[in-house]
Amino acid sequence: xxxxxxxxxxxxxxxxxxxxxxxxxxxxxxxxxxxxxxxxxxxxxxxxxxxxxxxxxxxxxxxxxxxxxxxxxxxxxxxxxxxxxxxxxxxxxxxxxxxxxxxxxxxxxxxxxxxxxxxxxxxxxxxxxxxxxxxxxxxxxxxxxxxxxxxxxxxxxxxxxxxxxxxxxxxxxxxxxxxxxxxxxxxxxxxxxxxxxxxxxxxxxxxxxxxxxxxxxxxxxxxxxxxxxxxxxxxxxxxxxxxxxxxxxxxxxxxxxxxxxxxxxxxxxxxxxxxxxxxxxxxxxxxxxxxxxxxxxxxxxxxxxxxxxxxxxxxxxxxxxxxxxxxxxxxxxxxxxxxxxxxxxxxxxxxxxxxxxxxxxxxxxxxxxxxxxxxxxxxxxxxxxxxxxxxxxxxxxxxxxxxxxxxxxxxxxxxxxxxxxxxxxxxxxxxxxxxxxxxxxxxxxxxxxxxxxxxxxxxxxxxxxxxxxxxxxxxxxxxxxxxxxxxxxxxxxxxxxxxxxx
Amino acid sequence: xxxxxxxxxxxxxxxxxxxxxxxxxxxxxxxxxxxxxxxxxxxxxxxxxxxxxxxxxxxxxxxxxxxxxxxxxxxxxxxxxxxxxxxxxxxxxxxxxxxxxxxxxxxxxxxxxxxxxxxxxxxxxxxxxxxxxxxxxxxxxxxxxxxxxxxxxxxxxxxxxxxxxxxxxxxxxxxxxxxxxxxxxxxxxxxxxxxxxxxxxxxxxxxxxxxxxxxxxxxxxxxxxxxxxxxxxxxxxxxxxxxxxxxxxxxxxxxxxxxxxxxxxxxxxxxxxxxxxxxxxxxxxxxxxxxxxxxxxxxxxxxxxxxxxxxxxxxxxxxxxxxxxxxxxxxxxxxxxxxxxxxxxxxxxxxxxxxxxxxxxxxxxxxxxxxxxxxxxxxxxxxx
Numbered sequence: 001x002x003x004x005x006x007x008x009x010x011x012x013x014x015x016x017x018x019x020x021x022x023x024x025x026x027x028x029x030x031x032x033x034x035x036x037x038x039x040x041x042x043x044x045x046x047x048x049x050x051x052x053x054x055x056x057x058x059x060x061x062x063x064x065x066x067x068x069x070x071x072x073x074x075x076x077x078x079x080x081x082x083x084x085x086x087x088x089x090x091x092x093x094x095x096x097x098x099x100x101x102x103x104x105x106x107x108x109x110x111x112x113x114x115x116x117x118x119x120x121x122x123x124x125x126x127x128x129x130x131x132x133x134x135x136x137x138x139x140x141x142x143x144x145x146x147x148x149x150x151x152x153x154x155x156x157x158x159x160x161x162x163x164x165x166x167x168x169x170x171x172x173x174x175x176x177x178x179x180x181x182x183x184x185x186x187x188x189x190x191x192x193x194x195x196x197x198x199x200x201x202x203x204x205x206x207x208x209x210x211x212x213x214x215x216x217x218x219x220x221x222x223x224x225x226x227x228x229x230x231x232x233x234x235x236x237x238x239x240x241x242x243x244x245x246x247x248x249x250x251x252x253x254x255x256x257x258x259x260x261x262x263x264x265x266x267x268x269x270x271x272x273x274x275x276x277x278x279x280x281x282x283x284x285x286x287x288x289x290x291x292x293x294x295x296x297x298x299x300x301x302x303x304x305x306x307x308x309x310x311x312x313x314x315x316x317x318x319x320x321x322x323x324x325x326x327x328x329x330x331x332x333x334x335x336x337x338x339x340x341x342x343x344x345x346x347x348x349x350x351x352x353x354x355x356x357x358x359x360x361x362x363x364x365x366x367x368x369x370x371x372x373x374x375x376x377x378x379x380x381x382x383x384x385x386x387x388x389x390x391x392x393x394x395x396x397x398x399x400x401x402x403x404x405x406x407x408x409x410x411x412x413x414x415x416x417x418x419x420x421x422x423x424x425x426x427x428x429x430x431x432x433x434x435x436x437x438x439x440x441x442x443x444x445x446x447x448x449x450x451x452x453x454x455x456x457x458x459x460x461x462x463x464x465x466x467x468x469x470x471x472x473x474x475x476x477x478x479x480x481x482x483x484x485x486x487x488x489x490x491x492x493x494x495x496x497x498x499x500x501x502x
Numbered sequence: 503x504x505x506x507x508x509x510x511x512x513x514x515x516x517x518x519x520x521x522x523x524x525x526x527x528x529x530x531x532x533x534x535x536x537x538x539x540x541x542x543x544x545x546x547x548x549x550x551x552x553x554x555x556x557x558x559x560x561x562x563x564x565x566x567x568x569x570x571x572x573x574x575x576x577x578x579x580x581x582x583x584x585x586x587x588x589x590x591x592x593x594x595x596x597x598x599x600x601x602x603x604x605x606x607x608x609x610x611x612x613x614x615x616x617x618x619x620x621x622x623x624x625x626x627x628x629x630x631x632x633x634x635x636x637x638x639x640x641x642x643x644x645x646x647x648x649x650x651x652x653x654x655x656x657x658x659x660x661x662x663x664x665x666x667x668x669x670x671x672x673x674x675x676x677x678x679x680x681x682x683x684x685x686x687x688x689x690x691x692x693x694x695x696x697x698x699x700x701x702x703x704x705x706x707x708x709x710x711x712x713x714x715x716x717x718x719x720x721x722x723x724x725x726x727x728x729x730x731x732x733x734x735x736x737x738x739x740x741x742x743x744x745x746x747x748x749x750x751x752x753x754x755x756x757x758x759x760x761x762x763x764x765x766x767x768x769x770x771x772x773x774x775x776x777x778x779x780x781x782x783x784x785x786x787x788x789x790x791x792x793x794x795x796x797x798x799x800x801x802x803x804x805x806x807x808x809x810x811x812x813x814x815x816x817x818x819x820x821x822x823x824x825x826x827x828x829x830x831x832x833x834x835x836x837x838x839x840x841x842x843x844x845x846x847x848x849x850x851x852x853x854x855x856x857x858x859x860x861x862x863x864x865x866x867x868x869x870x871x872x873x874x875x876x877x878x879x880x881x882x883x884x885x886x
Contacts, residue, residue: 081793099658208531209528211528273532493650
């Protein structure tokens with residue numbers, strides 16, 4: 001009965017070990033890179049070239065400006081439909097979640113700027129090879145770097161509140177997941193330290209226009225003080241910009257946005273250019289052009305050769321609420337807002353045709369940054385040359401006015417004087433001067449900031465800073481929406497805490 | 503890698519390349535910049551694989567039956583992959599790293615049967631059964647690292663899969679759903695879910711804190727099958743031969759990342775079954791349709807997870823070999839056959855094809871993978 005025959009019974013045990021005799025992988029970065037960090041920062045030119053790249057993420061953070069208005073009562077997201085520019089729609093509608101591609105980009109690009117500045121800081125005294133490279137103007141160059149680091153941290157703290165804070169070096173992979181969020185007060189303290197260092201070394205005038213000057217650093221420091229309600233300190237530093245007499249207001253408000261005359265009376269602009277045409281749709285903010293200009297243009301716009309504007313994507317549309325805030329005779333209204341129907345009617349010779357904004361139409365467009373013919377190159381959407389007017393002299397005056405009005409011993413005469421300089425330009429007369437004092441004057445200054453700086457990316461943060469956000473912004477929840485959510489990846493991967501309510 | 507050592511990139515704007523531009527324009531004059539172009543991984547080492555097989559082969563019943571059984575265990579130590587890193591490191595590309603260790607263990611059983619009946623009928627057939635358990639056994643030193651993957655776009659970039667200690671590699675992480683809100687009273691009684699209106703998906707408050715937030719995300723699927731079965735069948739009758747191969751996968755989940763979710767775009771017919779009013783449906787796959795989505799019904803959730811189990815007849819072939827006496831003057835053998843590849847797929851999966859190949863964090867993510875083609879062929883085997 002031996003029906004079951006075991007023919008074979010084998011036991012196989014195989015063990016394979018794929019391993020090299022060395023524990024670590026040999027890799028020489030020269031295989032991939034001509035220059036490594038040991039070969040670099042060996043000359044003045046190396047230092048200066050690397051300092052340029054600390055500026056670059058300013059351009060990448062292009063969407064910070066539209067976000068500052070879309071999140072406020074100044075503008076709506078617009079776009080083609082509810083699923084177009086979804087990350088901006090969610091910011092506009094106050095339905096935003098921690099998964100928001102625009103906010104993630106703003107976060108990451110700011111930290112790239114910080115890491116770049118930190119790397120320069122790390123090798124300021126000696127380079128990686130241990131050599132000291134001295135050259136004339138090195139301290140002034142580091143003034144630019146410290147300004148930029150302060151600017152990036154200021155943006156982070158305004159958007160996100162408490163954020164990871166590090167200044168000693170560029171972080172490497174081993175420092176991933178190693179940090180927690182530092183209190184906002186510590187971040188502000190570091191910003192003040194950096195700006196103070198920058199002010200001490202920066203020149204009043206730079207050979208290359210667009211580089212950071214001492215005045216830009218003083219103006220930013222004044223703004224940083226205002227955000228912390230340090231009005232006395234703000235008044236001092238802002239007045240030093242004013243009394244330098246380096247600046248005056250351009251008499252014609254709209255002329256300031258004429259791109260042929262860039263950066264004349266401006267203390268800090270984020271630079272864009274159409275001289276290096278770029279066409280990578282995989283990274284639309286990574287070239288030298290200003291994407292937000294294309295975004296805010298009028299859809300399907302056509303007209304005669306003499307008609308100055310170019311078509312765009314009907315995003316970041318000014319609201320009627322903003323348009324109605326301007327008093328009659330205020331020349332800033334026309335320079336800030338273009339009512340396309342009115343413009344078409346007023347200029348029949350242009351033969352204008354256009355597509356009504358298909359989503360959240362207001363009929364109004366962002367005149368300060370509207371795409372204009374001849375101001376781009378190459379892939380037209382990606383190469384507009386318009387600089388962002390980040391800190392203007394008018395804002396310095398308005399910040400000084402607020403600082404003097406809110407100082408421990410207020411000086412409302414001074415505050416009125418600075419405020420009225422701005423108003424006199426706006427109305428081209430003295431009839432609209434403000435004579436109020438105290439809290440009424442304070443509100444007048446705040447209102448003036450909106451009118452003067454509309455569509456420049458500051459409104460949302462002003463409303464939060466001045467405690468007006470909940471009453472002015474539809475959908476704004478107090479205790480939650482003062483801050484944007486920390487990107488979900490930083491919560492999941494890095495273990496950072498989320499802001500309340502998200 | 504030498505930790506002292508990273509690459510520097512210099513140069514002008516990148517004309518359409520994927521590299522970032524590192525320069526800046528001052529007053530319309532471009533200045534080239536330079537920056538760190540690669541991040542060093544100070545502890546990169548080789549991946550180690552250790553595979554152990556133990557098994558036996560046997561035949562019985564006059565060698566008509568054969569059985570092969572194998573237990574296998576494969577350990578990968580220091581799996582090489584691009585990790586997820588903190589965004590505050592900036593934008594320098596993250597280098598490959600040893601992200602962790604995985605273990606898969608399971609059994610392979612093959613049962614074969616062959617018999618010749620009479621003079622002219624031959625049968626041989628075999629079943630292969632495989633089951634395996636896959637687990638991440640280690641990540642970083644304290645085991646807290648998570649690597650995200652399976653990215654897709656449905657209006658925004660979303661991540662589905664996670665590589666995490668103690669879990670299946672690349673399991674699906676998202677929200678659990680429990681039907682739809684039918685009316686305002688249900689919303690008021692439920693945990694706080696910002697933006698919800700009747701007809702929206704009701705998400706599960708997994709951590710019980712009374713608020714639906716990112717902390718409620720949990721495991722919603724697993725791309726690995728519970729088991730797979732392969733069945734080979736071979737028949738010969740006189741000059742005819744027939745072979746078939748059938749393959750089945752049971753218990754593998756698919757994340758359907760097909761839909762673009764754009765307004766004014768085509769939708770699947772299933773949208774006809776959507777929620778249109780109280781008690782029309784409570785199926786969380788079919789919430790109300792709206793252009794705006796304050797509830798974020800499109801977030802990563804189990805509404806997109808489907809059972810991807812399938813049975814596929816992968817190959818059918820029928821052949822006829824001409825009698826040797828007919829062809830011996832010209833050919834030593836002449837065989838004519840017809841064949842169908844990917845003949846039939848039986849599945850409940852709603853997409854094109856539930857069999858989705860992908861790397862460690864892309865398995866089971868169906869971004870609209872092109873289905874395997876069904877091919878018919880007719881051929882001649884000629885031996886001279």
